[in-house]
Amino acid sequence: MNSSIQLELFVNRVMEELEKKLSESPREPMIDHSSTETVHASDPDVVTVKVPQPKWKEGLTELIESTPARIGVWRTGTRPLTKEMLKFRCDHAAAIDSIYGEVNANLLDRLGLFAVETRYGNTENYLKRPDMGRIVTEAGVATLRQACKPKPQVQIVVSDGLSANAIDSNLSDVYPSLLDSVDAYGLTAGTPFFVKGGRVAVMDHIGELLEPEVLVLLIGERPGLVSSKSMSAYMCYRPRNGTVESDRTVISNIHPGGTPPVEAGAYIGTLVLKMLERKASGIHLDV
């Protein structure tokens, strides 16, 4: 780009804006591009308003506050500013870490959840072999047969999935509100438990074993950059071998910045009731 022309356009535009501003309100100090870049240079978590001369300054704050998306970030040429780009890389580093975490055992104890495992083996294998995360180990099967009430109306299962962090952060809010909601509708829940190394379709294996009317699986989602703590609730009417993805109903993005955990628990209860009434789930539920 011809930089002198660009600079001239820029200066003209800034002058116009300044005139407008001066006539309206006490003048804001003119922000120049280089000074905003150095603000908060030591703290990559603080994102400041970087658009140097927005058409509507208060409006820009309103936009930025309305979404966790990385907007109002400005640019140098067509590229992002340095701090913004480095912040993104920091968040990516954090997301990678959360994949290798473990769910807090005290949390599971406190909520009365015992644990079984799938055949996942280890994290690397879990990533490459989703089929193994869909099958509970033989020892786990024996435990479930012995410990769980068969043919429950509602079976609740928790799994770490791709983010143990998601369970640690949300389960203590979602789980009690889900139980309250199930109670309030006069429904009965079976024996809840935790599955380590689970994939969504582990619902089918558990469905075959325990034959619930509706199964609710609370599972950690693949971690994102904005949140590595996002949980999903997958629900299915009579999950069995051969159940297809579109038979499942899902509420995703359960975390404080997305669907609030307590509300999610109550909403899951409402959906479970609908599934029992209509004897269907997924795209057949028609909500």
Next chain:
Amino acid sequence: MNLTTRVLGKTYQFLNLKEVMAKANEEKSGDQLAGIAAEDAKERMAAKLILSDLTLADIRDHPLLPPETDEVSRVIEDAVNEKIFTEIRNWSIAELREYILGQQTGNDQIRRISRGLTSEMVAAVTKLMSNLDLVQAASKIEVTTHCNITIGQRGVLSGRAQPNHPTDSIPGMKAALYEALSYGIGDAVIGINPVIDSADSVKNILLATKEVMEKWNIPTQNCVLAHIKTQMKAIRQGAPADMVFQSLAGTEAGNKAFGIDVALLDEANDLVRREGTGTGPNLWYFETGQGSELSAEAHHGIDQVTLEARCYGLARKYKPFIVNTVVGFIGPEYLYDSKQVIRAGLEDHFMGKLQQLPMGVDVCYTNHMKADQNDMDNLAVLLSAAGVNYLIGVAMADDCMLNYQSTSYHDIATLRETMRLRPATEFEIWLNRMGIMENGRLTPMAGDPTMFM
């Protein structure tokens, strides 16, 4: 059909075409997960050598999934022009590759032979092509489409504005959309993935995007990427949808897992033509991606490149406005690292273009894959050189609802400037009028989303 060869002192005997097709693929974790990949580099080369000598007729005469048992196969078979196929039936796959890459072969010649090819033949030739072959061959093919505006012209790189929000907040979506528009992104589509798959939610988002388009006279098209049944319900309730969307799989069983079949797509096609708000004639948006059939255990032992080609064979029936492969979304069990994702992105783009589809690519990765943003930069440049119709634009490449990273508004603007590409013509005229772009470059005003408040 010869299935035996000698490579480096060893004789290889393959059982059938399905095995040759799978083992001729470049290495992919998904084929390994399915247990059908070549055991080592030599076996892979043996399969490629065998495949290079097979003829187009061999491929057609040995269906991997017979039309009698699979409706996607029937759609692909029904589309073959028999006269053109007869002209080329004795070509080997090696000859097909050399024809496509030949200096005398241009867009018109490729368009003509493409009508005589099945998706399996397209997949076969792809397996014999290098990454640069795939770039050059695809760059010869121009596929333009029209919904409300025309995209896909040579020299045009469009962007989908993808202003998703983790709770479907309309103000939040609008904020990210304003940011996209201020960088010149949104000519392919304003397309939003909803969290809540309900008709009311779809209708609200369609109304909100339409309102922005009308207020600022933006020459583009809107779409909400809910399940097709949900969109149909919303449209019947009066929602303004310029296009309808659906994810596709390459087998009937795979589509069943998505909750669709050809009859449902036909019904939706009829509905969007009667009650959609788009001008047309292209009124569909499809998404695909290697590995989805295996993920649904609906792959019938067929490799993921071939199944991906079959998705495009199905898509072609509906003359879509845009198609994209969400190449790195599915995860490391299908595409393990950046090398595999880059290869798959180039394969998918070429295979779609060869089947005359308006291909875009969601150049993307998840956080559990061995890839990072630098790899996306690389693939985006390669695809821009290959003439990709559009890329996905997400604020700073970070989708805060789908939890993956794609390409950013900045990236598309940068690719346009670096590769001398432009937005779609009607959209660029609008950008000029808004003062966002001048002579194909961003002005000092660009990047300020408050201009739309």
